[in-house]
Amino acid sequence: MVTRRAELARLRQVAVAALARYPLAAGRLAFVSHGENTTFRHDGADGSHLVRVHRPRRHGRAVDSAAAIRSEIDWLRAIRKDTDLAVPEPVAALDGAPTVTVGVEGATRVCSVLRWMDGRIHETSARPVHLRRLGDAMACLHDHADGWRPPADFVRIRWDHEAFFGDVMIYGGIPAAACWDLLPEEVRARFRAVDERMVGIFAAVGDAGLIHADLHLGNALFHRGAVKLIDFDDCGTGPRLYDLAVALWELRDGPDYPAFRDALLSGYRARRDVDVRHLDDFIGLRQVAFDLWYTGTAQVNSAFSARLDRVHRWSLAMLDLVQTP
Incomplete structure (x- = not known):
């Protein structure tokens, strides 16, 4: 396994090379996250x-990264043009392209640049008002998706049963099927039970369309009574109920969950109706997806591998909480 320090140094070189192809003034480059x-x-x-x-x-596995990121940027630009939602502003490269592809020391990566957005993240200091504002913004996002016609070459993840439980995704460089093999036996058995249950639920819920797919409080910035939505990297087509489940997922096992749930749904229902009978099922689905992603990423990122056992235990506890006979 390449050390974290060596990997970050190489990727910083990629970022520096990418910046040379954007119309930005010289400045200071600081690490944010890996x-x-x-x-x-x-x-x-x-x-x-x-x-x-x-x-x-x-x-x-079969999706061209540059095409997928270009499509994300297409939606961001459309949201900014058509709505009052605050989402990241993409910056075009010097040649007008939405992304650049850079190769440095054997590492070839697609890179993109967004204008920085300021605000406060309330992931660990949430109050119901934050969930209400998030619910309203989420409903506005879904409304926009319903009325927007994507370009013919639009390519994004399809968040269907196969994406969650098949071998579609790559997690940390590891195929999804291999991540299943890495799970402890008890965890794998519980996840397969979720797999079987979700087959019928996906068919019953419907209401699929473009979703953010990662719109929890860690991806919402709050500033002067408004909410800004960031990190559309997971956006794609899926059930709208999954977006609501993601927003509540990390709060589900806390004492204030009922108030948070009511606030999110109140904000959302001010614009759109939604049937939430299967909300807990989608929270369980999110837990499975998170654990598989974490398991794959832990094989190439030492910071993740140190916490992997804790994540598995959390998954079992969460499924105990949300699953019904």
Whole structure:
């Protein structure tokens, strides 16, 4: 396994090379995060920007990364044009392209740049008002998706049963099927039970359309009474109920969950109706997806591998909470 320090140094070189192909002033590049993608903040005379170094095959085994990221940017631009929602502003490269592809020391990555967005994240300090605002913004996002016609070459993840339980996705460079083999036997058996249950639920729920697919409080910035939505890297087509489940997932086992749930649904239902009979099922689905992603990423990221057993135990506890006979 390549050390974290060596990997980050190489990816920083990729980010520096990518920046040379964007119309940005010289400035300082600071590391932000290394998880699904590796991100850096660039501060210069023309403001601050987020530089994203994208992981290869992030959006599925057979999906071209540049096409998928370009499609994400297409939706972001449409949201900014058609609604009052605050979402990241993409920055085009010098040649007008939405992304650049950079090769440095054997690492070839697609990179993109977004204008930096300020705000406060309330992932660990949530109040019902934050969930209400998030629910309203989510409903507005779904409304936009219903009325928007994507370009003919639009390519995003299809969040269906096969994406969650088949061998479509690549997690941390590991095929999804291999991640299943890495799970402890008890965890794998519980996840397969969720698999069987979700077959019928996907068919029954319907209401599929473009969704953010990762819109929890860690991807919402709050500022002066407004909410800004960030990190559309998982966006694709799926049940709208999954977006609601993701927003509540990390709160499900907390004492304030009923108030958070009611606030989110109140905000959402102010714009759109939704049937939430299977909400807990989709929260369980999110837990399975998170654990598989974490398991794959742990094989290539030491920071994840140190916490993997804890994540497995959390998954079992969460499924105990949300599953019904």
